[in-house]
Amino acid sequence: MHPPPPAAMDFGQNSLFGYMEDLQELTIIERPVRRSLKSPEEIERLTVDEDLSDIDRAVYLLSAGQDIQGTSVIANLPSLMRQNPTETLRRVLPKVREALHAAGVDMQLTAATALLTVLQEEPAPAHGYAHSFLQVALLHLEHRDTGVSNAWLETLLSLIEILPKETLRHEILNPLVSKAQLSQTVQSRLISCKILGKLTNKFDAHTIKREILPLVKSLCQDVEYEVRSCMCRQLENIAQGIGTELTKSVVLPELIELSRDEGSSVRLAAFETLVNLLDIFDSDDRSQTILPLVKSFCDKCFKADESILISLSFNLGKLCHGLYGIFTPDQHLRFLEFYKKLCMLGLQQENGHNENQIPPQILEQEKKYISVRKNCAYNLPAMIVFVDPKNFHMELYSTFFCLCHDPEVPVRYTIAICFYEVSKLLNSGVCLIQKELITLLQDESLEVLDALIDHLPEILELMSTVGESSVQENKLSSLPDLIPALTAAEQRAAASLKWRTHEKLLQKYACLPHVISSDQIYYRFLQRMFTIMMTNNVLPVQKAASRTLCIFLRYNRKQEQRHEVIQKLIEQLGQGKSYWNRLRFLDTCEFIIEIFSKSFFCKYFFLPAIELTYDPVANVRMKLCYLLPKVKSTLKIPADKHLLQQLEMCVRKLLCQEKDKDVLAIVKKTVLELDRMEMSMDAFQKKFYEKDLLDQEKEREELLLLEMEQLEKEKQQNGGRPSSEKSFEKKRRDTKTPTQSLPKSIPISVPGPSSSNPSTSKEIKKSKLIRSQSFNNQAFHAKYGNLEKCASKSPTATYASSVSGLAKTSVLSLTDDSFRTRNSNSVPSSFSPNPPLPSTSRGSGNTADPKSSGSKDGQPRKATLKSRKSNP
Secondary structure (H helix, E strand, O other), rough: OOOOOOOOOOOOOHHHHHHHHHHHHHHHHHHHHHHHHHHHHHHHHOOOOOOOOOHHHHHHHHHHHOOOHHHHHHHHHHHHHHHHHHHHHHHHHHHHHHHHHOOOOHHHHHHHHHHHHHHHHHHHHHHHOOOOOOOOHHOOOOOOOOOHHHHHHHHHHHHHHHHHHHHHHHHHHHHHHHHHHOOHHHHHHHHHHHHHHHHHHOOOOOHHHHHHHHHHHHHOOOOHHHHHHHHHHHHHHHHHHHOHHHHHHHHHHHHHHHHHOHHHHHHHHHHHHHHOOHHHHHHHHHHHHHHHHHHHHHOOOOOOHHHHHHHHHHHHHHHHHHHHHHHOOHHHHOOOOOHHHHEEEOOOOOOOOHHHHHOHHHHHHHHHHHHHHHHHOOOHHHHHHOOOOOHHHOOHHHHHHHHHOOHHHHHHHHHHHHHHHHHHHHHHHHHHHHHHHHHHHHHHHHHHHHHHHHHHHHHHHHHHHHOOOOOHHOOOOOOHHHHHHHHHHHHHHHHHHOHHHHHHHHHHHHHHHHOOHHHHHHHHHHHHHHHHHHHOOOOHHHHHHHHHHHHHHHHOOOOOHHHHHHHHHHHHHOOOOOOHHHHHHHHHHHHHHHHOOOOHHHHHHHHHHHHHHOOOOOHHHHHHHHHHHHHHHEEEEOOOOHHHHHHHHHHHHHHHHHHOHHHHHHHHHHHHHHHOOOOEOOOOOOOOOOHHHHHHHHHHHHHHHHHHHHHHHHHOOOOOOOOHHHHHHHHHHHHHHOOOOOOOOOOOOOOOOOOOOOOOOHHHHHHHHHHOOOHHHHHHHHHHHHHHHHHHHEEEEEEEEOHHHHHHHHOOOOOOOOOOEEEOOOOOOOHOOOOOOOOOOEOOOOOOOOOOOOOOOOOHHHHHHHHHHHHO
């Protein structure tokens, strides 16, 4: 059987008419295109002489140009005022005033915005031309378009800030008396209200009482509720300008009357103004006048006056704080119960029906209730202060639980934002809300998670310090669900399209060494960081994972795990098949330089990094060139002379053999930067003193990790009993732990093991063991802030680049052995990787041949690196 033939084209009369109509539509579409083309006469009229100055061109376009050209000139007024304010005011501004007489809405809005920009950019010089602007603003203040009128009003209010009193009195205040009369339009009276609120701060109390307050009272009694509401909202500014006495005698009676107004918007304005003015009134006014008003608002908000419900829920914390001193116990309990009722508002209703069948008024009411509960979540910290944090569990915990489990995302989002404030207020009682932390970490909405993790390190730190024992490894052992919740949160963020939330979460994971044990991080988080670095497609996420992994490595307490991580970094990233992985390895090297000591980088990552000189991908070589100055800053002379020669040989190779023009251009810039760098010495130098001191502290902590591990192993072998002094001394000799004291020429001491002591006492040994058990708290706290500082200050220690300068530095005699820890004889055996890692050791005599270092052939370089890798 053959397939059915395609439907034949219908050439009937109806069909033909349909085709003709389509063609006519296409013709109509094309007609405006033809009409939009300008004739030669129009082009000639729109052409402006290029030799005209900016001022002449502006005057010409405002006089003879089209509206769109005039609008463009007016939008450029701030630039003209910056270039030539005198000529702009003399020649351009009069033309602008002329153009605005018949201007449309677009030009009016542009003019108001441009003048406002000039006033905001240069408020001090604006005094000279404020009067010129004032005439333009007053002329168009009552424009028939509301948007234009509001724009010119905003410009006028900015002008009031800088105009002198006499100008304000004659040009604004005197005409305002007639503009505020009932015979004027509503728009004119609304404008008068806002101007009066601004003028109050410009005149003395006598002038305000005689000339401004009568107008204020008149507008508060206006027949239009819009005017009364607008004037009521300006009473706050007026009260701040007239002082406490006049506020109590004039403003407060008006507020009381407006709070009973028939218009709901007027009552709302009166309530919010009263809340904002609480600090002005004394305790008598608060107890006799304000408190009864607030109680009446609370009583009516559920029945007769629901319009005030949202505002009341938002300002309840401020009210309870401002009226705290005058509450009786019954009133205190009443307001607390009122808050709890607001927190549950709308949750008692059963929603068994379909959402599409809900009447619109019910939907609107539910939205209002969601806003009320959201405001209650916002006010929770204030209410905790109101009831006293000691009473949180009895008074507010159930409410807090309901807010954390609220069915609406905006409520849970707000409580997640406030979670850190709640934690700080509870202090030692923060353990009460650990389960709610887990609940919010497991929330299905990523918005809630994003709000919570902003302060996640601080929250976990507070929880980890509660009831801490001598064994810091088990700080959060009472919270077994924390690690699953953290891992699940990361996986949800990774599976979503919100990569910024994922990046932020990975950055916050850097606090985990202070919170959970090293083994927990190694088995539950570290491998995940590797996976993200190698498989995620978002570069910021990969970099965040890389930096967090480096911090995990920095505080890992087992050398076997550290060596495994280092080997993975080198083999899977530095020597990976994907060039993308090799780029991430260079990012990791940059973080290693920032977080670890110089000796650590030189020992494990220096050679793997510069081996990428031979990478076949130009982007990798280019990124390495950018990193080379930081790599060189990790070297110290004379101990790292051989590494400096290796680095110079790589640079020569790039200069001689690089074929990619972009890489070669960057290499030449990098060479100039390397030549300008000054090399650091093994001994302290004044110019690098702070950086060297910080680096020595990092190195001391890295060696302390080794020493602590040895102490813990020794404790386990001896069944928890301390070993003898001889046994301890033997351990120290076996591990070859280097000394950690500053050079004698520096008048400062850094705590650490000293090789000058012939024996070690039991007290010293016990103190080291205590340091071992509390390292996660002390070391992380002590240096985490420094690491963050290092993040903002990239290590740019400068060093000399030429090998010829080594002869001068080699004659320096070191007074102490403290900075020879990177010598192959002083590196602890426990740091030697097994299987062997590519490492370098300071002081080794195997250096590159200077004759072959300038060769263009890359084979000798590879052989040198391989031979060095074979000798860990």
